[in-house]
Amino acid sequence: MAVAFDTRHARAIVWAQWRSLRNRLPRSNKGALAFSILVGVLWYGMFLAMAAAVAGVFADSADFPTTRRALPAAFLVCFLYWQIVPLLLASKGSSIDLRKLLAYPIRPSEFFALDVLLRLTIASEVLIVLGGAFTGLLLNPSLRWWAPFALVPYVLFNMFFAVGIHDLIERLVARRGIREIIALLFIVAIALPQLLVMKASRDHFHRVSELASWIGWPWRATADLAGGQPSAQALVLLLAWTLSAFIFARWQFARTMQFDPAEAGASPRLKRGASRLDWFYRAPGMLFRDPLGILVEKELRTLVRSPRFRLVFAMGFSFGLIIWWPVAFGHSRNTHSFLGDNYVTVVSLYAVMLLSEVLFWNVFGFDRAAAQLYFVAPLKPETILKGKNLAASFFVALEVTMAVGVCALLRLPIALRGILEAYAVTTVVTLLMLSIGNLTSVYSPRAVDPTKSFRTSRSGRVQALMLVIYPVAALPLFLAYGARYAFDSEVAFFGVLALAAVFSGVFYRISMETAVGMAESRKESILEVLSRGQEPIES
Amino acid sequence: MDASPAIRISQLRKVFGAKAAVDGLDIEVPRGSFFGFLGPNGAGKTTTIRMLMGLAPPTSGTIELLGLAMPEQAVEIKQRIGLVPDESLLFDHLTGAEYLEFVGRLYSLTRAVSRERARELLGLFELDSAGSKLIGEYSKGMRKRVAMAAALIHRPELFLLDEPFEGVDAVGARLMKELLQDLVRNGATVFLTSHVLEVVERLCDQVAIIHDGKLVLNGSISELRAGSETLEDLFVRVVGASAVREHLDWL
Numbered sequence: 001m002a003v004a005f006d007t008r009h010a011r012a013i014v015w016a017q018w019r020s021l022r023n024r025l026p027r028s029n030k031g032a033l034a035f036s037i038l039v040g041v042l043w044y045g046m047f048l049a050m051a052a053a054v055a056g057v058f059a060d061s062a063d064f065p066t067t068r069r070a071l072p073a074a075f076l077v078c079f080l081y082w083q084i085v086p087l088l089l090a091s092k093g094s095s096i097d098l099r100k101l102l103a104y105p106i107r108p109s110e111f112f113a114l115d116v117l118l119r120l121t122i123a124s125e126v127l128i129v130l131g132g133a134f135t136g137l138l139l140n141p142s143l144r145w146w147a148p149f150a151l152v153p154y155v156l157f158n159m160f161f162a163v164g165i166h167d168l169i170e171r172l173v174a175r176r177g178i179r180e181i182i183a184l185l186f187i188v189a190i191a192l193p194q195l196l197v198m199k200a201s202r203d204h205f206h207r208v209s210e211l212a213s214w215i216g217w218p219w220r221a222t223a224d225l226a227g228g229q230p231s232a233q234a235l236v237l238l239l240a241w242t243l244s245a246f247i248f249a250r251w252q253f254a255r256t257m258q259f260d261p262a263e264a265g266a267s268p269r270l271k272r273g274a275s276r277l278d279w280f281y282r283a284p285g286m287l288f289r290d291p292l293g294i295l296v297e298k299e300l301r302t303l304v305r306s307p308r309f310r311l312v313f314a315m316g317f318s319f320g321l322i323i324w325w326p327v328a329f330g331h332s333r334n335t336h337s338f339l340g341d342n343y344v345t346v347v348s349l350y351a352v353m354l355l356s357e358v359l360f361w362n363v364f365g366f367d368r369a370a371a372q373l374y375f376v377a378p379l380k381p382e383t384i385l386k387g388k389n390l391a392a393s394f395f396v397a398l399e400v401t402m403a404v405g406v407c408a409l410l411r412l413p414i415a416l417r418g419i420l421e422a423y424a425v426t427t428v429v430t431l432l433m434l435s436i437g438n439l440t441s442v443y444s445p446r447a448v449d450p451t452k453s454f455r456t457s458r459s460g461r462v463q464a465l466m467l468v469i470y471p472v473a474a475l476p477l478f479l480a481y482g483a484r485y486a487f488d489s490e491v492a493f494f495g496v497l498a499l500a501a502v503f504s505g506v507f508y509r510i511s512m513e514t515a516v517g518m519a520e521s522r523k524e525s526i527l528e529v530l531s532r533g534q535e536p537i538e539s
Numbered sequence: 540m541d542a543s544p545a546i547r548i549s550q551l552r553k554v555f556g557a558k559a560a561v562d563g564l565d566i567e568v569p570r571g572s573f574f575g576f577l578g579p580n581g582a583g584k585t586t587t588i589r590m591l592m593g594l595a596p597p598t599s600g601t602i603e604l605l606g607l608a609m610p611e612q613a614v615e616i617k618q619r620i621g622l623v624p625d626e627s628l629l630f631d632h633l634t635g636a637e638y639l640e641f642v643g644r645l646y647s648l649t650r651a652v653s654r655e656r657a658r659e660l661l662g663l664f665e666l667d668s669a670g671s672k673l674i675g676e677y678s679k680g681m682r683k684r685v686a687m688a689a690a691l692i693h694r695p696e697l698f699l700l701d702e703p704f705e706g707v708d709a710v711g712a713r714l715m716k717e718l719l720q721d722l723v724r725n726g727a728t729v730f731l732t733s734h735v736l737e738v739v740e741r742l743c744d745q746v747a748i749i750h751d752g753k754l755v756l757n758g759s760i761s762e763l764r765a766g767s768e769t770l771e772d773l774f775v776r777v778v779g780a781s782a783v784r785e786h787l788d789w790l
Binding site: 016 | 594645673
């Protein structure tokens with residue numbers, strides 16, 4: 001495939017994106033906009049401060065021999081953050097809306113170049129820190145002028161690798177029936193090295209550490225060159241890695257261009273009669289009177305059929321267990337640690353965090369086709385929100401149960417107290433999140449495509465949101481665990497948790513009333529926002 | 540002038556899971572013709588048109604547009620066709636004028652030419668006053684009009700139109716019909732799907748009817764009709780829509 005890149009189309013797409021953003025801003029919810037700007041400033045400010053610190057350390061020629069030894073590990077961390085954090089959050093960053101733009105005479109090579117550039121949005125934090133590293137290396141008087149430029153091919157390597165990986169995963173998860181299994185296998189494969197490193201003995205750890213700083217890795221080659229060592233071998237290796245990543249990315253991108261998600265997502269068999277899960281969907285009808293019963297039933301059906309929900313739900317009790325295992329148990333199951341003692345609770349909270357985007361923050365945006373019906377049907381907004389909240393609570397409880405079940409199957413050291421604690425803690429957190437989520441859902445709705453397994457919003461923005469909301473939701477937990485630590489008493493712990501549950505219940509009631517009032521007054525703007533399509537670049 | 544047909548579809552097949560949405564379709568559309576592609580809901584019309592537009596790859600079979608092979612020469616083909624798909628290619632956060640300029644630039648027109656043609660097309664489709672409104676705020680008919688305007692901006696030779704008149708008011712529909720007839724008179728080819736059979740009957744020289752993914756009829760309307768039969772009668776006869784309507788007591 002030719003790599004000739006005519007920039008006219010790219011410029012037109014970027015121009016249209018810019019105009020869309022400019023048109024959208026005056027019509028945006030001012031409060032939500034201010035909040036987004038605030039969390040953005042906080043989040044990226046943190047990385048700018050980190051970049052400044054890195055620049056200071058890298059510019060210091062006196063201590064540079066020590067810094068040089070840490071360079072391979074530092075660049076490895078950059079690679080892992082760039083490639084793995086998006087997977088942890090099931091996010092792929094901004095991407096071109098191929099479904100629409102494919103209709104126009106744009107060469108695949110142009111789409112590819114744009115997609116590669118958009119991979120920068122998934123890891124802008126790494127770029128900021130690498131910018132600091134570049135500045136520091138440039139200012140270091142003991143280094144040759146070319147040393148910082150070793151970071152350029154390393155950034156390219158990461159961009160190409162990210163394109164290849166994300167295209168591969170996106171196609172795999174579009175395949176009906178096997179998407180969750182494949183996505184999980186892939187993610188587990190990525191998490192496995194961490195698991196092995198953490199479970200290994202000190203000797204094994206040394207060996208793995210040596211393996212990670214093997215001369216053939218791209219981060220090691222980058223470190224050698226950036227550290228001022230004029231090594232032809234390192235240069236050749238780094239360029240070879242970059243070229244391989246480029247070929248991998250082109251190959252995967254070409255396959256994505258020929259891929260039809262509708263074909264891959266089609267049912268492999270013809271439908272015969274009712275679904276096997278029909279009894280499950282119809283269960284709410286036995287517990288609640290209509291319209292609440294049918295609303296919960298509809299939520300269960302919609303969520304179970306949504307690839308995005310299925311992916312994050314499956315990740316919660318599988319991937320969550322794996323990534324927290326080494327941190328919790330370290331080298332031995334007998335060693336006590338806070339995370340080890342509260343393993344199921346930690347895994348459950350991680351699962352709730354993953355589910356929050358689908359179940360709490362934007363309930364109408366995730367279900368925008370039905371939003372219109374909700375507002376024209378003779379339904380009270382409170383009933384609609386209750387229906388959504390009940391379905392969300394059910395799935396959170398199911399997620400915790402699945403996590404407990406898998407722990408039991410794996411014979412992990414968890415006690416009955418730990419299981420009760422997991423349910424109690426997630427109940428309080430879920431109640432708080434539902435309260436906040438009901439408000440955000442009506443105050444700042446956003447149209448989301450539930451058929452996409454990976455979200456396009458930047459991981460940084462999600463993390464920034466976590467920085468603000470999750471600490472608030474976790475406050476009662478800090479108090480409860482603080483009480484347990486201070487009084488060395490389970491009664492104190494569960495007592496504080498019970499108080500927190502009461503407080504959360506009151507907060508839920510108040511937030512529900514506020515959300516209902518807002519839903520009534522903002523009905524028109526909610527529907528307008530939800531009916532809008534996307535931009536040339538989905539972000 | 541090139542002697543190859545505007546569209547040549549051979550043994551085209553598209554399978555979703557266990558179901559063939561399009562099953563061995565063979566169609567030839569001569570250049571300069573007004574071709575109606577008909578079928579009941581779910582017959583495979585939109586899937587076919589999506590494959591023609593290069594938005595979905597076929598499972599098997601070949602597609603040639605304007606003598607060029609799709610998808611091998613997709614970019615060259617797309618440069619010469621105008622599209623109004625059923626699903627919107629519109630971007631809701633752009634104004635009508637911005638969208639047309641954007642599309643013009645995607646077809647490699649210069650910024651100045653795109654802007655000028657966008658202004659003229661907005662005037663032609665009576666959207667001048669709505670040109671600075673966001674497309675997200677347009678009515679359904681206005682969206683179809685701006686989509687039609689976008690299909691014209693680069694002066695294509697072949698039009699692939701999926702339900703172009705859906706939601707458009709009588710004035711707008713008449714304007715679009717007259718415009719398309721003029722284009723055909725000047726040598727362009729129109730391939731359109733529509734459920735408004737009166738419109739198809741009035742505009743099209745030839746029709747093809749597809750049912751359950753298979754071609755059931757193909758030819759000129761006058762040849763296909765039996766006696767005083769209308770296109771609607773012919774359509775109902777061919778697709779077998781003779782189910783007896785049951786009365787619902789509660790209704």
